[in-house]
Amino acid sequence: MGKIVAIVNQKGGVGKTTTAVNLAAAVGAAGYRVLLADIDPQGNATTGLGVNKKQLHTSSYEVIIGGLRATDAIVPTQFSNLSLLPSSINLAGAELDLVELPQRESKLKQAFSLVRDDYDFIFMDCPPTLGLVTINALVACDTFLVPIQCEYFALEGLSQLMQTVRQVKRLWNPLIDIEGVALTMYDGRLNLTQAVVDEVKRFFPRRVYSAVIPRNVRLSEAPSFGKPVMYYDSHSRGTTSYHELAREFLQSNGKIAAMR
Ligand code: ATP
Ligand code: MG
Numbered sequence: 001m002g003k004i005v006a007i008v009n010q011k012g013g014v015g016k017t018t019t020a021v022n023l024a025a026a027v028g029a030a031g032y033r034v035l036l037a038d039i040d041p042q043g044n045a046t047t048g049l050g051v052n053k054k055q056l057h058t059s060s061y062e063v064i065i066g067g068l069r070a071t072d073a074i075v076p077t078q079f080s081n082l083s084l085l086p087s088s089i090n091l092a093g094a095e096l097d098l099v100e101l102p103q104r105e106s107k108l109k110q111a112f113s114l115v116r117d118d119y120d121f122i123f124m125d126c127p128p129t130l131g132l133v134t135i136n137a138l139v140a141c142d143t144f145l146v147p148i149q150c151e152y153f154a155l156e157g158l159s160q161l162m163q164t165v166r167q168v169k170r171l172w173n174p175l176i177d178i179e180g181v182a183l184t185m186y187d188g189r190l191n192l193t194q195a196v197v198d199e200v201k202r203f204f205p206r207r208v209y210s211a212v213i214p215r216n217v218r219l220s221e222a223p224s225f226g227k228p229v230m231y232y233d234s235h236s237r238g239t240t241s242y243h244e245l246a247r248e249f250l251q252s253n254g255k256i257a258a259m260r
Contacts, residue, residue: 001116001117002033002035002116002117002118002119002120002121002122003120003122003142003143004112004116004121004122004124004140004141004142004143005121005122005123005124005141005143005144005145005179006123006126006134006137006138006140006141006143006144006145007019007020007023007125007126007144007145007146007147008124008126008134008137008138008144008145008161009126009128009146009147009148009157009158009161010128010129010130010134010157010160010161011128011149011156011157013128013149014147014148014149014184015147015149015182015184015185015213016125016126016128016147017040017044017045017125017223018048018147018184018213018219018220018223019145019147019184019213019242019245020036020045020123020124020125021036021045021048021049021125021223021228022219022228022229022230022238022242023123023145023242023245023246023249024036024082024123024228025079025080025082025228025229025231025242026228026230026242026243026245026246027120027121027246027249027250028079028080028081028082029079029080029081029230030246030247030250030255030257031081032081032121032250032255033081033083033118033119033120033121034081034082034083034119034120034121034122034123035074035082035083035084035085035115035118035119035121035123036049036083036084036085036122036123036124036125037084037085037108037112037122037123037124037125038060038084038085038086038087039060039064039085039087039091039108039124039125039127039133039136039137040087040091040125040126040127040128041087041088041089041090041091041092041094041127042087042127043086043087043088043089043091044125044223045084045087045125046084046086046087047223047226048222048223048228049077049079049082049084049226049227049228050078050225050226050227051075051077051084051086051226053086053087053088053089056075056086056088058072058073059073059085059086059087059088059090059091060073060085060086060087060088060091061087061088061090061091061094062090063085063107063108063111064091064094064098064108064111064133064136065094065097065098065101065107069111069114070085070111070112070114071114071115071118073085073086074115078231079227079228079231083119091127091133094132095129095131095132095133098132098133098136099132104132104136105132105139105171105172106139106140106172107136108136108137108139108140109136109139109140111140112140120255124137124140124141130160130164135164138165138168138173138176139168139172139173141173141176142175142176142177143176143177144165144176144178144179145178145179145180145181145182146158146161146178146180146181146182147181147184148181148182148184148196148200149185150183150184150186150187150190150192150193150196150197150212151185151192151196152192152196154196154199154200155199155200155203165178178204178207179249179252180207180208180209180248180249180252181200181204181208181209182209182211182212182213182245183197183200183208183209183212183213184212184213185214185215186212186213186214186215187214187215188214209245209248210248211241211244211245211247211248212241213238213241213242213245216236216237216238216241218232218233218236218237218239219236219238222238228242229242230242230243
């Protein structure tokens, strides 16, 4: 049964999608069957994997709201062992639609229960909110992974995130646990960076990955070519850093991290 990991931080632009796409690709390339579920109406993970939203008729929206089977919306990608549950702009209305539904917080959990045997890992790229879609992700997941951008106000909102996690744990998902914290857009030359890193480590003792993701222009270019960075520039620092993160992720999950 595959492990379900929500990639979450309600702060915008911290590297959730970049981490979701590139970690999923690296874990897939390491030989594990991976599903990336894009549950953000922005659909950046969908575009980042080269899938054209306009050519799709079904998406995570119909799965969450319409009770469509996930298998009927999942599409293959061009990348090794990597499938995608794509997003659509309709998801922007999902928050309102969900309010009307019974068991509105458990729709994704129900949807994944039927497909989790098909994958070793399911990653969810969450929107930058703590609304009902993100709640669905936290209810559905085994663990959550928090990307944090190494800059001023990095910890802003993290107390609120952890408060939401505690509520989800109490009401719906007693076994939810933190997977890890990934430091993104790291610049070791800045004194500020070290201060932020220290602060994050105090907030999440022993949960911060040693592998850090540097600022790397290849990481920001790759999505416009519809590719994870490892398929766009295999020698870039972006590629090596996400491989390191994947290795650490797999090792902490008791998996062999033979990277190809
Ligand atoms: P949102 O909250 O809007 O969904 P996000 O948390 O998913 O944002 P990303 O989309 O991954 O964040 O990243 C925000 C921007 O920063 C993007 O343009 C992305 O290409 C860029 N970016 C992310 N990580 C890096 C990095 N390590 N180096 C350079 N650019 C990066
Ligand atoms: Mg995003």
